[in-house]
Amino acid sequence: MSLSAQSFGYVAELVRRESAVELAGKEYLVASRLAPLARAAGLEGAHAVDRYVNLVRGRREDARRVVEAMVVTETSWFRDGAPFRALPRELVPALGLRRRPLQVWSAGCSTGQEPYSVAMTLLDAGINDFDVLATDVSARVLARAAAGRYDDLEVSRGLPDSALGRFLTRRGDAWHVRPAVRGRVTLRRHNLLEPGPPAHGRFDVVFLRNVLMYFDLRTRGAVLERVRSVLAPDGFLVLGTTETPLGIDPAWVRVKIPGTSIYRLLGGPA
Numbered sequence: 534m535s536l537s538a539q540s541f542g543y544v545a546e547l548v549r550r551e552s553a554v555e556l557a558g559k560e561y562l563v564a565s566r567l568a569p570l571a572r573a574a575g576l577e578g579a580h581a582v583d584r585y586v587n588l589v590r591g592r593r594e595d596a597r598r599v600v601e602a603m604v605v606t607e608t609s610w611f612r613d614g615a616p617f618r619a620l621p622r623e624l625v626p627a628l629g630l631r632r633r634p635l636q637v638w639s640a641g642c643s644t645g646q647e648p649y650s651v652a653m654t655l656l657d658a659g660i661n662d663f664d665v666l667a668t669d670v671s672a673r674v675l676a677r678a679a680a681g682r683y684d685d686l687e688v689s690r691g692l693p694d695s696a697l698g699r700f701l702t703r704r705g706d707a708w709h710v711r712p713a714v715r716g717r718v719t720l721r722r723h724n725l726l727e728p729g730p731p732a733h734g735r736f737d738v739v740f741l742r743n744v745l746m747y748f749d750l751r752t753r754g755a756v757l758e759r760v761r762s763v764l765a766p767d768g769f770l771v772l773g774t775t776e777t778p779l780g781i782d783p784a785w786v787r788v789k790i791p792g793t794s795i796y797r798l799l800g801g802p803a
């Protein structure tokens with residue numbers, strides 16, 4: 534399986550333009566992720582991926598498929614634990630009760646484990662007045678999130694038995710998120726390169742985890758600036774544990790909660 538520099542350059546530029554995801558140095562990843570698409574298009578042989586790239590050039594629907602094949606959609610339930618413990622214990626109390634419903638945005642939600650974990654966390658804490666908006670650039674992962682259907686391997690990744698029993702039901706060979714949780718999450722296609730999605734007011738908590746890490750520094754700055762414009766002045770930004778806005782966008786101050794990477798806007802409440 535080979536990939537010419539020209540094909541790689543085309544795919545890297547397409548994916549950068551459509552999702553901001555950086556592929557520099559990842560020729561092998563591009564070749565291996567596009568190989569199944571080439572096969573599905575009936576192309577075989579050593580140059581199948583190159584021929585596939587030539588085939589999809591300029592074809593909008595196929596280009597979207599290429600972008601979707603290249604984004605990393607790795608996720609799990611209650612990923613990293615600490616942010617989900619902090620949400621009802623520290624973030625919601627700090628926001629106070631005056632502004633309800635609580636508005637949460639899970640940006641880059643992948644197959645839904647993150648926004649459903651948020652909904653389960655809030656319901657478990659007795660907080661019923663909330664909306665979760667979950668967005669992703671990939672229609673493929675959003676369709677999976679909308680189905681709310683997970684296999685045994687997927688539920689084994691982070692979902693405690695207690696939550697499994699209460700919030701999902703077994704049908705056939707899969708687990709289904711119950712309507713009480715599914716109905717609390719609104720799913721929308723949204724590209725973080727575009728202005729933030731509308732909310733009823735601004736978002737109180739934005740989960741933007743394990744997404745910025747795939748962007749170059751300039752794009753991270755631009756995305757953080759957009760998040761600022763839709764975050765309430767006293768709202769919280771929850772990043773992946775290895776991610777930080779520091780050194781990229783000076784507008785943020787860290788909220789010191791162990792095991793988390795949570796920020797508030799400078800000039801907002803301490």
Ligand SMILES: C[S@@+](CC[C@H](N)C(=O)[O-])C[C@H]1O[C@@H](n2cnc3c(N)ncnc32)[C@H](O)[C@@H]1O
Nearest residue numbers: 552604606607608641643670671724725742743
């Ligand atoms: C690694 S997953 C993280 C999922 C979840 N936030 C978590 O931490 O488990 C990254 C997600 O970001 C999405 N993504 C990548 N580029 C994006 C963009 N420009 N706009 C919106 N979502 C994007 C991908 O499709 C993918 O589902």
